[in-house]
Amino acid sequence: MSSTIAGLILAGGLSRRMGGEKPLKLLAGQPMIKRVIGRIAPQVERLAINANSDPAPYLEYGLPVLPDTIGGHLGPLAGVLTGMEWAAELPGVTHLVSAATDTPFLPLDLVARFSAISGPGRIVLARSNGNRHPVVGLWPVALREDLARWLASGETMKVQVWAARHDPVFCDFEPEHDGAPDPFFNANTPGELAEAEVFLGRFGS
Template sequence: MSKPLGVILAGGLARRMGGGDKGLLDLGGQSLLGEVIARMAPQCAGLVLNANGDAARFAGFGLPVIPDGIDGFPGPLAGVLAGMERAAELGQSHILTAAADTPFLPRDLGPRLRDALRPDRPIALAATREEGRVIRQPVFGLWPVALRYDLRAAIEGGLSKIVLWTDRHGTALAEFDTGPPHPFFNVNTPEDLAEARAIWHKGRTEL
């Protein structure tokens, strides 16, 4: 399999942060989105950003911005679908997805997910093991573009929960260590942002 198209999902409404784009928040010299781009780009054949509204606010990142193709903010599955449809236009077979507010995502996310795929499990999702339980991280996935028609029908039928759809098709899991830092730490609150800044600064000073 060749490298997938990377799709960074930035379509959330960020209500707990007071609205706006979480990916544009500053870590202390780098935005959350900038760090996600730096980690995703080497793993992908190209990157696109899934976001709704005025695309000009992301102009500084130099990425194509693709909105949801389904109205009403139906959730991250709509961003996955938008990425699949763009990948189909580009002739690519898979997309790799990650959230725009997760600055510590694994630098080997794509290869690990690819290695987890099986013929009867065409979708691969990241997971962690915490307190003896496997916790799926469904925003971080490797998705076959061939399932885009099925996904569109599911979303238009009212489905919004990722794992309800992935479980229909067979899902492989790739388990990642929980850090520190936790690889799927995401910024939802001002307290999360302060913690992310501290972790990021510590990592920079230890280089």
């Protein structure tokens, strides 16, 4: 655990494909966001949730619930900016690590692996099996003003496009063991949620 890194769970999406509040969908008998919290909380000093809906269901986890500081449902980058602005107020915090609420197999060594290749102004993004996962990243808090200007410009809300301006590095991850799911498996739809249930039934936590 690093006292310089805060964490943010991105739960601010509209969940159209899931047909409801995706973070609260049950997976192995518990809300999916609870599982994600359990995997990332031990890795960071402070943790918050980025959510733009009713905060009440999220407050029960005892974490700050942060709505986007920029309106218009601009996507994950708006959530990252919100988290960076929150983290900037925390003593000693220099970086924010973000994770999606639909990644129930998030690596337990995510922050340690990111930290090993991070730097003062370096963005680190996750990659597995050749696929990039731009919403799972390590963000220098010092870049928050640049990100705010980018979002205000309205050029594009794609995470990778903005990150590319800062020469990011990628951290490669593998499944925990043979037959295990991709560490960044997304449970975006009811079918994928059912698939995650199968993985958990087969391999446990």
